[in-house]
Structure formats: structure tokens, C-alpha cells
Amino acid sequence: MELTGEYGPPRDEQEVTAVVDITAQAFAMAAADSDSVVRKNHASQLLRLLRHDGQVAATLTLIRMGQFLGGRSVPIIGVGGVGVAPEHRGAGAATRLFHHFLREMRDEGAPLSVLFPATQPLYRRVGYEQAGARYEIRVDASSLELGERSLTLRPMRPSDEAAVDACYRRFAAQRHGWLDRGDYIWRRVRTPRHDTAHGFVVEGDSGLEGFVYLIRSLAPQGAVPKQLLKLNDLVATTPAAARRLLRFIGDHRSLAQDVVWYGGADEPLLALLREQTYQVKLSMHWMTRLLDVPKALEARGWPQGLSGALHLDVADDVLPQNQGRFVLEVEGGAARVRPGGEGRLRLHVRALAPLFTGFLTPRALQLAGMLDADDASLDVAAALFAGPAPSLRDMF
Structure with missing residues (x-):
């Protein structure tokens, strides 16, 4: 998708005020509450926005933290405060905002992004999928x-x-x-x-x-x-x-x-x-998006005493660096990912999210039409990604 519109943090007081107004309307907040929240996030350099014809069209808040997966803390970018100016709703502003945001976060080195969706179609379009429950x-x-x-x-x-x-x-x-x-x-x-x-x-x-x-x-x-x-x-x-x-x-x-x-x-x-x-x-x-497939797979923990190799073929129409074949090799509670392999397990990066966290089994994803693989690859994937159901206490 061609990136249109200017993207970045607020440049001046006028843009911060515009974010305050968008946030108040998007979340039905009192103006004073919206002002307090937005200015705290601005002071912490957490705000990103998309401009159209010089005006703020959409905004989000990014939250740098970690998520424990397989006993290891994986760096993630949480997303909150997603809002679109009323006059720009329905015109793809949020989608364009996320295309910019995802590329920025991948360039920064983040392997994963996580959010709680107010609506799922938007986030599925840019590669997020359900990956756990609260x-x-x-x-x-x-x-x-x-x-x-x-x-x-x-x-x-x-x-x-x-x-x-x-x-x-x-x-x-x-x-x-x-x-x-x-x-x-x-x-x-x-x-x-x-x-x-x-x-x-x-x-x-x-x-x-x-x-x-x-x-x-x-x-x-x-x-x-x-x-x-x-x-x-x-x-x-x-x-x-x-x-x-x-x-x-x-x-x-x-x-x-x-x-x-x-x-x-x-x-x-x-x-x-x-x-x-x-x-x-x-x-x-909650929904997860893999920003860097090899880095994400290598960052999480894996079952001790279990070894195996999985040949992946990943599609990603937003982040082309994730596109292609990878071999996941697990041994001793850690993983190594190298490019290449036979691509026996084929899926979109969106379907990789619930597999990555263990939220859905490989056969469940196959039944939903989100994954295609031979029986041997399904069995290996089921063993490697097995574990407790992923959950979250905190809302953001």
C-alpha cells in the first residue's frame, strides 16, 4: 500500500489540541480528562498522528513494555488511544496511520505489537489477530x-x-x-x-x-x-x-x-x-501483530527438553521483510530462525499471531482456513507451540 499523508509525533500546540479533541470524541471523554491523558502521553513522547492536508486526521498512543511468553520477556509495543477525526472517518485514515506506525516500530527493532481492539476488521487488515484473552x-x-x-x-x-x-x-x-x-x-x-x-x-x-x-x-x-x-x-x-x-x-x-x-x-x-x-x-x-518474524520467534521462550524444526512460508502484505520462507529450529528452550527451507507450513502473518502465542492450535487454524500444512508439520507445530492459554490482566 502506498503511504500517503504525513506521519509523526505532534509538532506544536495546535496539533496536541487536535489530538485532545479527537480523543474526547472517539472515547466519549470529558474534555478535561482527554486533555490530561493526551498531555501526559505527549510529554512521554508516546503520541503518533497522521496528517491530511495539514490537519490531524488520526492518532494513536504507543506503549513500550514487555510480555512474558514461554517464561521470557519479549519487547512489545502496546497500542492505545486510536482515534480518527470525525470528518476523516471511513476514508482509510486509521489504516494509513497503522502502515506508517508498523514500519516505524519494526525499524526501531520491536518484534511484536499488542492491542485491545475496539473493532477487529481494521486491525486484521494490517496484520493483527486474536492471540489471547482477558x-x-x-x-x-x-x-x-x-x-x-x-x-x-x-x-x-x-x-x-x-x-x-x-x-x-x-x-x-x-x-x-x-x-x-x-x-x-x-x-x-x-x-x-x-x-x-x-x-x-x-x-x-x-x-x-x-x-x-x-x-x-x-x-x-x-x-x-x-x-x-x-x-x-x-x-x-x-x-x-x-x-x-x-x-x-x-x-x-x-x-x-x-x-x-x-x-x-x-x-x-x-x-x-x-x-x-x-x-x-x-x-x-487481545490481538498481536508480529513486526519481525525471526526476531519474535527467537525472543520468546520454548519448552525445555523439546527439539524440532518447522519450515514456515509467511505472507505479509504490509511488512515485506516478513515475506518468505523461514526455518524455525528449537532446542534447549531457545530458538534459532534462518531464511530458506521448504515452506511446508503456509500462513499469513496474521495467522502466525495466535500460533505464536499458543492461543489457537495449528489444526484449529487449519480448520478456520488460516493455515495450510502437511500432517507432519502440523504435529511438529502443535508440540512446539503447546503451552498454557495466553492471558492478560492489564488493559491498555
């Missing part, structure tokens, strides 16, 4: 009476921040698909817009073993309003810390009925509950 977990507070008080629980202090970050990272590294957070995501956890997050930590013999960020809001329940407890983050790195945190949350049962947090369908804390007094439901699927 689930809402809702628990009856009265069921969290676990009797665990052996560890110390106290309010979080500013001096705990580094230990909390390290505790989260130890935990997230074991959760396939979770973010290796940067400052942008941590700000959303600690200082959510329009809410107050109260932090508490659990300490044991090994130091800080868990923490929770808790947001309280009123949820009317008949004549007497009760609180809804939203856990902006909930991390336990030991069984004792898990039980202590659940008991602490359960101690709110006289004030609250429902407790809500986000994660994967395989939430381990639910195994501690006596009864199935909870609901787990899909919140949203």
Missing part, C-alpha cells in the same frame, strides 16, 4: 473465609514500590502472556483515573510475598448499598500469601458482596475456595 473473575466475598492470618499484612508504603515491582515480575514471568510492565501500566495500576487504589502488602520470612491494590465503589443492593471491591492488582508468590490476601479480602464481607479482578481462565486462587462461588467470564480478546 477474563473477569467475580467472587462472592462471603466465600473468602480461609482462616489464614499467619503472615503480616499492612498498608503499602511508598518505600515498598521497588519490592512490589519485583514481586509482580516474579509472578508474571510464570503467567504466559502477562505484561512485563513499564511506567505507563504501573501508573494505571496505582493511580487509576477517577478512582483511588489502596495498596496492601503481605510479608513473610522471605520478605514481600504478595500485595493487592484495592478500589472500593458502591454497588446498590436493595435498600442497603454494598461495596464492590475491584482488585486493580492481586499477586501472591507463596501459598501462605495467597491465603492471607484472600482472608483479608474476605474480611470485607460485611461491607461488600462482590469482589472482581482480571486474569486468565486458569486463575489459581480459585482452587483455594471451598465451593464454586465465583464466575469467570470472557472480558475481551
Whole structure:
């Protein structure tokens, strides 16, 4: 696709103001809220925009961070704040914006991009596909009476921040698909817009073993309003810390009925509950785009003790560097990718995303018409990409 329109960060105050207006309209935000969010992102050099005839036509926010895949942190570019000026909607401005953006991020060296889609056709046109899920977990507070008080629980202090970050990272590294957070995501956890997050930590013999960020809001329940407890983050790195945190949350049962947090369908804390007094439901699927096929495949972790080779034939109509044949060789938990090979497994880069994360099996992709391969290649791919279902806690 021929690139048209000027692209880059805002050049002046007039363009920042235009982004504020586009963001307010695209997300039905109050003008003051949009202004605050956009100016923070501008100050951090996260904004990109497309100009048409000298006017801002579309904008997005890029977020540099990592994602744990196979136990290794893979650098990714998250995308948020995608908006198109009303007068440019339906004219391909967002598609042109993403063509520029994807090429810039690949040139920068990023192997992957991840986003939560407001609409999927746009992102599929530029090579993204569903690659994992975010689930809402809702628990009856009265069921969290676990009797665990052996560890110390106290309010979080500013001096705990580094230990909390390290505790989260130890935990997230074991959760396939979770973010290796940067400052942008941590700000959303600690200082959510329009809410107050109260932090508490659990300490044991090994130091800080868990923490929770808790947001309280009123949820009317008949004549007497009760609180809804939203856990902006909930991390336990030991069984004792898990039980202590659940008991602490359960101690709110006289004030609250429902407790809500986000994660994967395989939430381990639910195994501690006596009864199935909870609901787990899909919140949203997230989408991934491989920006550099060899780099992405070599960056993620792979199963230890498993070796194999897969001959790929990849199509990519946006980033031609990804087009062609590659041989993926896995051994000892790491991968090497070289050009060439026999191209026995043929797919578009869009279909490579759910295979890459393990969200869909090779045979599921074949059934959907997104992949073509012989049986031997399907079996090798199924073994190499097998693993836990990819999930995300954080929205961005």
C-alpha cells in the first residue's frame, strides 16, 4: 500500500489540541480528562498522528513494555488511544496511520505489537489477530473465609514500590502472556483515573510475598448499598500469601458482596475456595501483530527438553521483510530462525499471531482456513507451540 499523508509525533500546540479533541470524541471523554491523558502521553513522547492536508486526521498512543511468553520477556509495543477525526472517518485514515506506525516500530527493532481492539476488521487488515484473552473473575466475598492470618499484612508504603515491582515480575514471568510492565501500566495500576487504589502488602520470612491494590465503589443492593471491591492488582508468590490476601479480602464481607479482578481462565486462587462461588467470564480478546518474524520467534521462550524444526512460508502484505520462507529450529528452550527451507507450513502473518502465542492450535487454524500444512508439520507445530492459554490482566 502506498503511504500517503504525513506521519509523526505532534509538532506544536495546535496539533496536541487536535489530538485532545479527537480523543474526547472517539472515547466519549470529558474534555478535561482527554486533555490530561493526551498531555501526559505527549510529554512521554508516546503520541503518533497522521496528517491530511495539514490537519490531524488520526492518532494513536504507543506503549513500550514487555510480555512474558514461554517464561521470557519479549519487547512489545502496546497500542492505545486510536482515534480518527470525525470528518476523516471511513476514508482509510486509521489504516494509513497503522502502515506508517508498523514500519516505524519494526525499524526501531520491536518484534511484536499488542492491542485491545475496539473493532477487529481494521486491525486484521494490517496484520493483527486474536492471540489471547482477558477474563473477569467475580467472587462472592462471603466465600473468602480461609482462616489464614499467619503472615503480616499492612498498608503499602511508598518505600515498598521497588519490592512490589519485583514481586509482580516474579509472578508474571510464570503467567504466559502477562505484561512485563513499564511506567505507563504501573501508573494505571496505582493511580487509576477517577478512582483511588489502596495498596496492601503481605510479608513473610522471605520478605514481600504478595500485595493487592484495592478500589472500593458502591454497588446498590436493595435498600442497603454494598461495596464492590475491584482488585486493580492481586499477586501472591507463596501459598501462605495467597491465603492471607484472600482472608483479608474476605474480611470485607460485611461491607461488600462482590469482589472482581482480571486474569486468565486458569486463575489459581480459585482452587483455594471451598465451593464454586465465583464466575469467570470472557472480558475481551487481545490481538498481536508480529513486526519481525525471526526476531519474535527467537525472543520468546520454548519448552525445555523439546527439539524440532518447522519450515514456515509467511505472507505479509504490509511488512515485506516478513515475506518468505523461514526455518524455525528449537532446542534447549531457545530458538534459532534462518531464511530458506521448504515452506511446508503456509500462513499469513496474521495467522502466525495466535500460533505464536499458543492461543489457537495449528489444526484449529487449519480448520478456520488460516493455515495450510502437511500432517507432519502440523504435529511438529502443535508440540512446539503447546503451552498454557495466553492471558492478560492489564488493559491498555
